[in-house]
Amino acid sequence: MTILYGMIDSGNCYKPRLLMAKLGIPFTNVEVSSHTGDTRKPDYVAKNPNAMVPLLELDDGRRLAESNAILLYLAEGTRLLPADKYERALAYQWLFFEQYSHEPYIAVRKALLTFPERARDATPERLAVTLERGNKALSVMNKHLAGSGFFAGEALSVADIALYAYTHTAEIGGFQLDAYPAVAAWLKRVEADPGHVPMEWLP
Template structure:
């Protein structure tokens, strides 16, 4: 059985948990948190020198970091990675968009406003920058979702799981999703896809 090291309140860590739940696959959750220094502890950095969760560990000791790499690996051969080459390329496009143009603003603003350990970093400049760039990401998403029900086209893919993770809690970062009706409708579509679980869901021990 694979192990996912992760934080319960992190969207990046939610991504592989959500996918595993939807696939009906068993896994072990080990809580490693940046709040209490767990991600920087020697025992963890021996596994991931980048000192970040999530981290996937296979039975044979091999590990895989980066939430979106985990999504692609765990979803290989399932309905969550499109067969069509262009739709698959679009899936990659939106996964990269999530990491470069979305997560650094929408996830980070939420962390700045809600994680006590990040409060010292919540300067007015940082909050203004993350708001402006996060709104830009939401506008890009709104435009795409005006065209298609899901990011890679007509069917849900791992790109939707990656973007859902922090978009559905964007309100905690001060983003008003009522200004983005296509995004709000997409959130409901993702939540209604079979096997969906909320962010705080954990497998039975």
């Protein structure tokens, strides 16, 4: 059976769990926590030299790292990856945006404020930068969603799953989602899509 190595409290690890729940893909979840150093143990590093989660292990033993690459692999040939060439490129666009302009600020600010091992990095300067740039990312999302139901066309896709993972908990990091009404409405649309499961869900 497919194995997903990940952390229950990681948005990046939530992405493939949510997608597999929606598509009904059976898998085994193996908790590998960076908080306790599990990702740096030799047996795990042998599987993923980058020492990070999530990591997908296929039935035939092949492995795939990086959350958005895993989403693209699992969504191939399904409703969650647009067939239209342009809409598919839009999905890629937003996946790159999520990892470059969104996750490094919204996810990181939440981690700085909630994970004890990150507290020493939560300097006033770092918190200010992550707040400013995270709000910029939310503003970009809000502007797009003011004229579109989802991020890659008018149906849910991997782009929405990727962006939902950390956006839906952004308030824990101090972001005010009520300032972004189109984003708030989009979150509800994502949650209303069939097969939705919360972040704490495991198979």
